[in-house]
Amino acid sequence: MPSPTILQIVPELETGGAERTAVDVAERIVAEGWRAIVLSEGGRLVDELKSTGAEYRExxxxxxxPWRMWRNAAAIADLIEAEGVDIVHARSRAPAWSALIAARRTGRPFVTTYHGAYNQKSRLKGYYNSVMARGDVVxxxxxxxxxxxxxxxxxGDRRIVVIHRGTDMRAFQDPSVADRAEALRTEWAVPAGKRVILQLARLTGWKGQRVTIDALARLSERDDWVGVLAGDAQGREAYLNDLRTRIRDHGLEGRVLLPGHCTDVPAAMAFADTVVVASTEPEAFGRAAVEAQIAxxxxxxxxxxxxxxxxxAPPAVGEDARTGWKVPPGDPQALAAALEEVLNLDPDRRASLAERARSHVATRFSLEAMTERTLDVYRGLLAER
Known part of the structure; x- marks a missing residue:
């Protein structure tokens, strides 16, 4: 029997959870001896995808x-037949509609991954979102x-499978991380000797950079820190300018930096002292929080x-089980208070916290666990066929 062929479709391969997971799963598919094909409009991760042995199709x-989506469905159906695709896996709503039609036309199993807490303020939007719940497995x-x-x-619960996002912990243990961290600190002009409060997130309102800046303003009497808000504005120049104005109005120029997109997360985490995830809307997962704990x-x-x-974090767990701090969303005062507590941690408490955090993440959120459970989904569908 020939090796299975798995087709994934994602809008682009720039940055983000759906894109990162598509590449990670493609790598695991190839390692299994199967064939992986990814359809996308391209981006930063294309070369990495190709290096795994997966096939990339622009x-x-x-x-x-709607007309282009219908035409896409026909093109995907043709590709499924020509390439002997066994399973179709969609990771975003617009291409998922085309992939669903193609999968149904060709009789192939259809898998979706619900990657985000999609906005749903109208019945029409609810219908649009519903494609991500139409998989044979969701x-x-x-x-x-x-x-x-x-x-x-x-x-029904039978069709829903919870597979937590996984992170490659090996990337944070690479011996070169320390040197790369120093190079990144120099590139970003982070002052030497300052403790780094890091936020890694694309620059968009709901990620909460405004809240972080307002919280840092409440720490301005301390002179031992610098804030780094690293992320790609992705064309949101008005928002980027608003952040710059907010920094200036708080008198934080030179103390809060906006270095742009970060391509080396392990290096950034390596020179950070504290990591902030200040989202003002629910995160469907939240990779940065996991990566901080790995580091x-x-x-x-x-x-x-x-x-x-x-x-x-308390009160859900005792103080001796804490791996981080939780604060109400959109509350700069609470965020500042938590940051003050973190900055005042003694070395022994920081070391204990780090050990607990790494253990917590390794147990539940490893890349190996995520990719193996995803292949189990594929194996189950292949067996049914």
Whole structure:
């Protein structure tokens, strides 16, 4: 019997959870001796995808034009037949509609991964989102996401599988990380001797950079820190300018930096002292909080969405089980108070916290666990066929 062929479709391969997971799963598919094909409009991760041995096909997967989406369905169906695709896996709504039609036309199993807490303020938007709940198997990237799916769509528990996002812990243990961290510190002009409060997130309103800046303003009497808000504005120049103005108005120029997109997360985490996840809307998973814990860095997160699964903090657990801090979303005063507590940690408490955090993440959120459970989904569908 020939090796199975798995087709994934994602709008682009720039940055983000869906894109990163598509590449990670493709690598695991190839390692299994199977064939992986990814359809996308391209981006930063294409070369990495190709290096795994997966096949990349440039495809107009971002389009939301109904006519183009219908044409895409026909093109995907042709590709399924020509390439002997066994399973179709969609990771975003617009291309998922095309992939669903193609899978049904060709009789192939259809898998979706519900990657985000998609906005759903109208019945029309609810219908648009519903494609992500139409898979033969619907993968939720957290328990929070699974509950969201159940509340929005008529999906039985039998079709929902919770597979937490996984992170490659080896990348944070690479011996070169320390040297790369120093190079990144120099590139970003982070002052020597200052403790770094890091936020790694694309620059968009709901990621909470405004809240972080307002919180840092409350720490301005301390002179031992610098804030780094690293992320790609992705064309949101008005928002970027608003952040610059906010920094200037608080008198934080030179103390809060906006270095742009970060391509080396392990290096950035390595020179950070504290990591902030200040989202003002629920995260379906929240990779930065997990990566901070892998790196052994104290993390302060907004208490909403899936962080209840990724970060442990009182009162849900005792102080001796804490792996981070949770604060109300959109509350700069609470965030500042938590940061003050973190900055005042003694070395022994920081070391204990780091050890607990790494153990917590290794147990529940490893890349190996995520990719193996995803292949189990594929194996089950192949067996049914």
């Amino acid at each position: 495809f107009p997967a971002k389009t939301k034009n 993968i939720a990237n957290s328990g929070y996401t699974a509950d969201l799916i159940r509340s929005r769509h008529d999906v 052994g860095r104290p993390v302060v997160v907004s208490d909403l969405g899936a962080v209840t699964e990724t970060v442990l």
